[in-house]
Amino acid sequence: MTELYLVRHGETTWSASGRHTSVTDLGLTSNGVRQAESLRGHLDPSSFELILSSPRQRARRTAELAGFSGAYQPEISEDLAEWFYGEYEGLTSAQIHESDPGWTIFTHPTPGGETHGQVSERLDRVIERIRHAGVERAVCFSHGHALRALAVRWLGLDLMWGAHFPLDTGTISILGEEKDRPAMLRWNAV
Numbered sequence: 001m002t003e004l005y006l007v008r009h010g011e012t013t014w015s016a017s018g019r020h021t022s023v024t025d026l027g028l029t030s031n032g033v034r035q036a037e038s039l040r041g042h043l044d045p046s047s048f049e050l051i052l053s054s055p056r057q058r059a060r061r062t063a064e065l066a067g068f069s070g071a072y073q074p075e076i077s078e079d080l081a082e083w084f085y086g087e088y089e090g091l092t093s094a095q096i097h098e099s100d101p102g103w104t105i106f107t108h109p110t111p112g113g114e115t116h117g118q119v120s121e122r123l124d125r126v127i128e129r130i131r132h133a134g135v136e137r138a139v140c141f142s143h144g145h146a147l148r149a150l151a152v153r154w155l156g157l158d159l160m161w162g163a164h165f166p167l168d169t170g171t172i173s174i175l176g177e178e179k180d181r182p183a184m185l186r187w188n189a190v
Contacts, residue, residue, distance in 0.1 A: 001177035002130055003185070004154065005043065005139040006147045007066065009058040010035035011169040015144070018092045020105075022082040022113075022143075025057050028065075032058070035170025036065035038190075042172065045072035049135035052126070054080040054142045062170070063141040074141060079122040080150075082143035086113025105145050106163040116159045123150045144169075151175060155182050 010032030014021040028036060045051070045068050053059050053074035063074045088096055088110055096103050109115065123146070130138045140150070148162040154175045155161075167173070167188055174186040 001182075002133070002135055003137050004130055004175040005048070005137070006151065006173040006175065007039065007043070007062065007139060007141045008144055008147055008167050008169055008171050008173075009054075009056075009062040009141065010065070012058050014090070015169050018094075019090050020085045020088050020092070020096075022085045022089055024089060028058055028061055032062075032169065033065060036062040038170065039066035039172065041067075043067065043139065048072070048137050048139045050130060050133050050138035051075065052077045052080055052138070052140045054082065054146070056081060056143070059141040059143065066141075068139075068141070074139075077126065077140075079126045080140055080142040080146060083110075083119055083145040083149065084114040085110055087111040088113065104163050106148075106160050119146075119149050120153060120159060123153050126150060127154055147173070151184065151187075155184065 010028045012026040012032055013029055014026055043066055051068055051072060051074045053063050053076055055076045055078060068074055083105055144167045148165045148167055149159055151165060152161045171188050171190055173188060176185045177183055
């Protein structure tokens, strides 16, 4: 089975303040640039046979700063875009809780946003593509909620379990196999 590396983009102004960011296309903060640059050397671009990225600039720039450019430039995949938050775009969880107490992206619907089924469907396409590519190592540059959802789908779990896997900016996680079963090999590593 493929080892799948998940890389969350570096910090943006909205991720630093806890604002939900999906379609708003923000660049990295100076700290986010440092986080992305610190990935260089921990990820050897030549060791990956499949390199994918969300279309958002924060994910693409993280890949570039981590050394994934030129011949190792990621293929852009719309399926790796962040969960679409609809009316909750730009809001913090505290602001959302004022009108929707107890809300989490993994357990509640999002007005005007993507459904759990839509997110599962597109991330299952990513998993299917990776598993059928026949590669030993793949890497995806993406976003916090999308990568958490991808991880739980890799493990064969319902999206609601994504709430139990916090994921910081500028981190690496690795999915793979243990005794012929999908497994999490490393999570939220700096």
